[in-house]
Amino acid sequence: MYIMLKTRQASKRPSIDQCIPPSGARPRRAGRPESAVYNSIALRAGAHWVSMTAAARQARTVRIAMVGAHLACLAALETGVSAIALKVAGVAYLLRAFGVTAGYHRLLAHASFKAGRRTQFALSLLGALATQGGPLWWVSHHRNHHRYTDRSQDLHSPRQRGFWHSHMGWMWDKASFETAATNVKELYRFPEIKALQRYYPVLIVGQALGFYALGALLASQFPDSGTSGGQMLVWGFIISTVCLWHATFMVNSVCHVWGKRSHATDDASTNNPLVAFLTLGEGWHNNHHKFAYSARHGLQWWQIDLTYLSLRCLEVLGLVCDLKLPRKVALS
Ligand SMILES: [Zn+2]
Ligand SMILES: [Zn+2]
8 A cells, every 4th residue: 555655646646635625624626526536535544544453443343333333223214113023123132142141151251051062153153143243352352351350451341441431432442452362262172163253244244134135035925014124134133233232231331330239349340130131141240250150140039040041941952061050059
């Protein structure tokens, strides 16, 4: 790119800086074609993009994608809604939430139970479809969170950098993509997990196309369903993903600010029933920081933990085993 820019300047063409009026303050030269202005803007944006570090580019991509997804929710005003679209959105939310809580969190990050390669892949795939990052990136950051909880090295501590940063802002920061994932080395043994990380963007685009195709198919085969490709894309993928984002992110933000502390841990983690309800049990976060190895986060009978209950069902089916529990809970 550097060579390309030098060549352009050597051939007496206007430099990028000459082409772009700063903040639009400099008047455009008379007679200059409109297309030249747009080309210059594209050139300058392209040069800026190339000059950014890989981490900065990733952070910028995440920011654009997240803001875009929130704005895209408004497309529901155009597509309308149907019963089938709401059902698909609900199922997509629950399955992918389970992928994050059981797959990414309790299995890959904490090894709080055992599963065969196929079950591990299926749970991790569901986690990846939640559009919260590839498994190696997600698990590495989560292990760092437990290692440095609410200290300066904790990238999403509301105590260190404020509520908004802990909720979403940390993923818009290039620092979130500069850390080498050296704390997940044992996961590199699994090529299928590495593949989920490598092809994560393809997976997300494919998922969006899949939802669109599902809606289009239903519309053609069952016209009375009242759905369409666009409607299914908006409700099944975009809205359910944005809802799941905020539910999951509340574990990092809300569960380190509001709620009760049952255990005296060296951090500000709390148990929050609302977050536990929205995240299938992850909101019993103070319990989790106390017993990070435990497959069960809701430790009292009234602390509903749908992820743990589901894992018990999978245990009965022989798909998972060796669910770890805190000693006194196991005894009771
Ligand atoms: Zn925490
Ligand atoms: Zn954890």
